[in-house]
Amino acid sequence: AQKITQTQPGMFVQEKEAVTLDCTYDTSDQSYGLFWYKQPSSGEMIFLIYQGSYDEQNATEGRYSLNFQKARKSANLVISASQLGDSAMYFCAMREGRNTGNQFYFGTGTSLTVIP
Amino acid sequence: GAGVSQSPRYKVAKRGQDVALRCDPISGHVSLFWYQQALGQGPEFLTYFQNEAQLDKSGLPSDRFFAERPEGSVSTLKIQRTQKEDSAVYLCASSLRTGVYNSPLHFGNGTRLTVT
Numbered sequence: 433a434q435k436i437t438q439t440q441p442g443m444f445v446q447e448k449e450a451v452t453l454d455c456t457y458d459t460s461d462q463s464y465g466l467f468w469y470k471q472p473s474s475g476e477m478i479f480l481i482y483q484g485s486y487d488e489q490n491a492t493e494g495r496y497s498l499n500f501q502k503a504r505k506s507a508n509l510v511i512s513a514s515q516l517g518d519s520a521m522y523f524c525a526m527r528e529g530r531n532t533g534n535q536f537y538f539g540t541g542t543s544l545t546v547i548p
Numbered sequence: 549g550a551g552v553s554q555s556p557r558y559k560v561a562k563r564g565q566d567v568a569l570r571c572d573p574i575s576g577h578v579s580l581f582w583y584q585q586a587l588g589q590g591p592e593f594l595t596y597f598q599n600e601a602q603l604d605k606s607g608l609p610s611d612r613f614f615a616e617r618p619e620g621s622v623s624t625l626k627i628q629r630t631q632k633e634d635s636a637v638y639l640c641a642s643s644l645r646t647g648v649y650n651s652p653l654h655f656g657n658g659t660r661l662t663v664t
Contacts, residue, residue, distance in 0.1 A: 479653070
């Protein structure tokens with residue numbers, strides 16, 4: 433089974449609108465972290481936001497927020513007030529608490545295009 | 549520099565040549581990871597170091613791939629007798645802490661390897 437599933441290969445959003453990028457995960461660990469990364473066409477992976485499995489409140493970082501629904505094992509990224517510079521690939525990732533040395537899993541990504 | 553530095557940025561190799569990719573992590577970061585990213589895909593784990601110790605190399609696709617981090621800082625990923633299927637972006641990432649699930653990875657810009 434896939435550890436991280438991103439079901440939206442591509443998304444479009446009008447500038448200044450909000451957009452939600454979906455992510456579901458699969459783990460039997462109680463302790464885990466969920467991360468979102470942005471990858472522009474330049475190729476760098478930019479860390480956006482983190483949510484811990486024990487965090488009761490949804491994480492927020494500026495225009496980014498993470499809609500964490502633990503029972504559904506989903507960790508959707510919400511980008512508010514989209515900007516043209518938000519056009520990029522977005523990856524959801526998970527790091528498990530058990531054997532945390534290398535257990536950092538990535539989804540296949542969602543390509544977001546912001547339309548002016 | 550404040551970030552993870554990778555060199556070269558681009559590398560073209562003829563099939564059969566050996567290549568060496570360098571990663572200079574963020575100073576003080578204990579953990580170092582190498583990932584391979586094929587076009588349109590998410591990063592795939594290759595190997596992981598904690599200081600100078602290579603704790604996991606389960607993701608290395610063949611014995612032509614070799615990584616080292618002899619002094620616990622700079623790391624080199626070497627690919628011997630390159631094949632066309634080795635063409636990908638190779639991402640290096642470092643993490644401040646080890647053994648915890650809430651420590652994000654910080655990525656370099658990657659090395660785009662093209663094997664002709």
